[in-house]
Amino acid sequence: xxxxxxxxxxxxxxxxxxxxxxxxxxxxxxxxxxxxxxxxxxxxxxxxxxxxxxxxxxxxxxxxxxxxxxxxxxxxxxxxxxxxxxxxxxxxxxxxxxxxxxxxxxxxxxxxxxxxxxxxxxxxxxxxxxxxxxxxxxxxxxxxxxxxxxxxxxxxxxxxxxxxxxxxxxxxxxxxxxxxxxxxxxxxxxxxxxxxxxxxxxxxxxxxxxxxxxxxxxxxxxxxxxxxxxxxxxxxxxxxxxxxxxxxxxxxxxxxxxxxxxxxxxxxxxxxxxxxxxxxxxxxxxxxxxxxxxxxxxxxxxxxxxxxxxxxxxxxxxxxxxxxxxxxxxxxxxxxxxxxxxxxxxxxxxxxxxxxxxxxxxxxxxxxxxxxxxxxxxxxxxxxxxxxxxxxxxxxxxxxxxxxxxxxxxxxxxxxxxxxxxxxxxxxxxxxxxxxxxxxxxxxxxxxxxxxxxxxxxxxxxxxxxxxxxxxxxxxxxxxxxxxxxxxxxxxxxxxxxxxxxxxxxx
Numbered sequence: 001x002x003x004x005x006x007x008x009x010x011x012x013x014x015x016x017x018x019x020x021x022x023x024x025x026x027x028x029x030x031x032x033x034x035x036x037x038x039x040x041x042x043x044x045x046x047x048x049x050x051x052x053x054x055x056x057x058x059x060x061x062x063x064x065x066x067x068x069x070x071x072x073x074x075x076x077x078x079x080x081x082x083x084x085x086x087x088x089x090x091x092x093x094x095x096x097x098x099x100x101x102x103x104x105x106x107x108x109x110x111x112x113x114x115x116x117x118x119x120x121x122x123x124x125x126x127x128x129x130x131x132x133x134x135x136x137x138x139x140x141x142x143x144x145x146x147x148x149x150x151x152x153x154x155x156x157x158x159x160x161x162x163x164x165x166x167x168x169x170x171x172x173x174x175x176x177x178x179x180x181x182x183x184x185x186x187x188x189x190x191x192x193x194x195x196x197x198x199x200x201x202x203x204x205x206x207x208x209x210x211x212x213x214x215x216x217x218x219x220x221x222x223x224x225x226x227x228x229x230x231x232x233x234x235x236x237x238x239x240x241x242x243x244x245x246x247x248x249x250x251x252x253x254x255x256x257x258x259x260x261x262x263x264x265x266x267x268x269x270x271x272x273x274x275x276x277x278x279x280x281x282x283x284x285x286x287x288x289x290x291x292x293x294x295x296x297x298x299x300x301x302x303x304x305x306x307x308x309x310x311x312x313x314x315x316x317x318x319x320x321x322x323x324x325x326x327x328x329x330x331x332x333x334x335x336x337x338x339x340x341x342x343x344x345x346x347x348x349x350x351x352x353x354x355x356x357x358x359x360x361x362x363x364x365x366x367x368x369x370x371x372x373x374x375x376x377x378x379x380x381x382x383x384x385x386x387x388x389x390x391x392x393x394x395x396x397x398x399x400x401x402x403x404x405x406x407x408x409x410x411x412x413x414x415x416x417x418x419x420x421x422x423x424x425x426x427x428x429x430x431x432x433x434x435x436x437x438x439x440x441x442x443x444x445x446x447x448x449x450x451x452x453x454x455x456x457x458x459x460x461x462x463x464x465x466x467x468x469x470x471x472x473x474x475x476x477x478x479x480x481x482x483x484x485x486x487x488x489x490x491x492x493x494x495x496x497x498x499x500x501x502x503x504x505x506x507x
Contacts, residue, residue: 009033009410010120010129012106012346015044017135017383017399019087020065023094024403028410034129035096036122038105042091045139046083051163051182053189054080057210057292061230062237062394068093069230071223077212077292110351111378116421116489118379130421131413133406134350135383138341138463145337149315156332160186161339167332171195175320175330177312179205180453181291183336187305188295196304198320198328202311203450204278206262206285210292238469241393245468248286248391252444259285269297278309286391287448341463342366342456352377353423366462367433369424369483370476371398372405378423378487379413381406387436388472389454389463391445397469405476412479419489428483439466 008030011021014037025033041047056063060073063083068090074082091097105123109132112119117128142159150157158164160182170193176183179201191197223230247254262285270276279300281288300307310324312333320330342365347358354376361376368374371388372381383406388398413422440446440461445454454463465472 005125005127006117007032007034007127007129009131009133010118010127011035011133011135013037013044013135013137013140014039014042014087014091014100015046015135015137015140016065016087016396017137017402018042018044018133019090019094019096020399020403021133021135021383021406022096022099023065023067023090024407025410026094026096028407030410033099034127035100036104036106036120037100037102038123040102041088042100042102043084043087044137045161046080046087048140048161049163049182050080050165051160051186051189053185054182055185055212056080056083057181058394059237060215061234062241063396065090065396066231066234066400069223069227069234071227071230072220073215075212075214077210106346106349108349108351109380111353111380113353114490116378116419116487130418131379131381131410133381133383134346136344136346137384138344138389139339141340141345142335143338143340144335145312147312147315149317150333152317153315153320153333154318155330158334160334160336169194169332172331173329174198175200175312175328175333176336177333178336178338179203180336180338181289184291184293184296186334186336188293188299191299191302191305194304196306197299198306198308198330199300200308200310200312200320200322201278203283203288204281204309205288205291206259206281207265207291207293207296208258208262209265210294212294238393238397242468242470244392248445249439249443249466252284252286252447255285255444258290262290265294266297269301271301275300275307278307281450283450284444284448286444287450288452288454289391338453341453350377350380352380365456365458365460367429369429369432370405371465371472372402372409372476373422373424373429373484375424375426375429378421381409386462387433387465389465390469391464393469398465398472401469401473401476404473405479408477408479412481416486421487422479422481422484423487424484436466437461440464442466 009025011018014035018035022035056078059076060078064070070086108121110119117130118132119128142161144159156167169190172194173196174194176187176197176199187197266279299305308322308326310322312320313323314321318329320328347362350358366386368385371385383399383402443466445461445464454461456462
């Protein structure tokens, strides 16, 4: 990478958000952009999470771009390998490879107030960009708790998102830490080969049956030959989930029926009353992420699996100790403890117009306008930003809405000219977030009686959207310039730039 390279747009990350942004930029006629990816391939969280049993809990035809339908999904709920292959296909189909810079980790981004551009330092050099689109995603940096004695554990330790495929679990005593979406897929996958699995559970999840099946050849043929049938299938899946939103956001008491389905899912496999009591949540379903599995409870009922109703507190040599004092011998410790969602590490690498990092600006909680732009950070936009997450539908729907906003943003900048930037007004950010948080109070995520990763250190839900995807799409259809301040390049800097351009033309 040239030390003096300049691009119109720099996209950070090559998961669904980053590749979607790249496709949308090309469709808007913007070809002067790069996609900076720290890994050696595209795929985002679907590249990083390759643990046994990894699969999506959103139906395949809804978990894909509307502009890139896939008629050949093999299952109604796709596995990690199929989703990753889909993203590779998107990169090829839309000719994005020439824009993608692999092994380019962003180390720091600084806003240059005089030049109205971002200076981006990467592991492979420096470049500048007029606009930055941060698409690193909230599920990109694993979180491992600080456990006394963990560093001295003689066995193997890794996070579910950094699975060690060279380590053979056959015949091993495995301590699985956590009961989130990853853990309930991992436990059934490793239980048959491990000598023993001990699951450390701080809080039991609500688990609904996973209605997964192979998609038949005739179905796939129909979707290939008559694309509108795939679109209709997607529309039906979307509509059902839109109708469910009000129960999560306005009337949590209506979720009792769903709880009864989850309890029946448990009772079919868990016959031991004591274990059933241990696995039964005490909070309203939906307060924490609802999980899908038809194999989780049968695995827990196997004789080589134990459930410890407490979190991991200490490690003493090869002995793992729970907070309730339970001791277990282990050869391997696997953390399914989630990610840095409300304390995004990338925020420490973004320095805005006032010389402070995004992490400092968000020290009291993440805030942005329409999940996209942050006060003090001109020409910077995030995909899957604050309060854009979902509790019951596909994040691809939210991403595509934000791509609409990105397209409108770029059109506004084009009208303003190259020597102008857009800086969101703090008042607009404040007004938007007050409305979001007011709506949040009625939701199951705030009133359901649990403490989830949706909440930040101050107890605010800064991750989820308290409405339908249709509402969000309407709210992000176009950039409202009244919510932004137009920043112009200083006169002297502009004259110098014009002089430099003139000199280049003469030469």
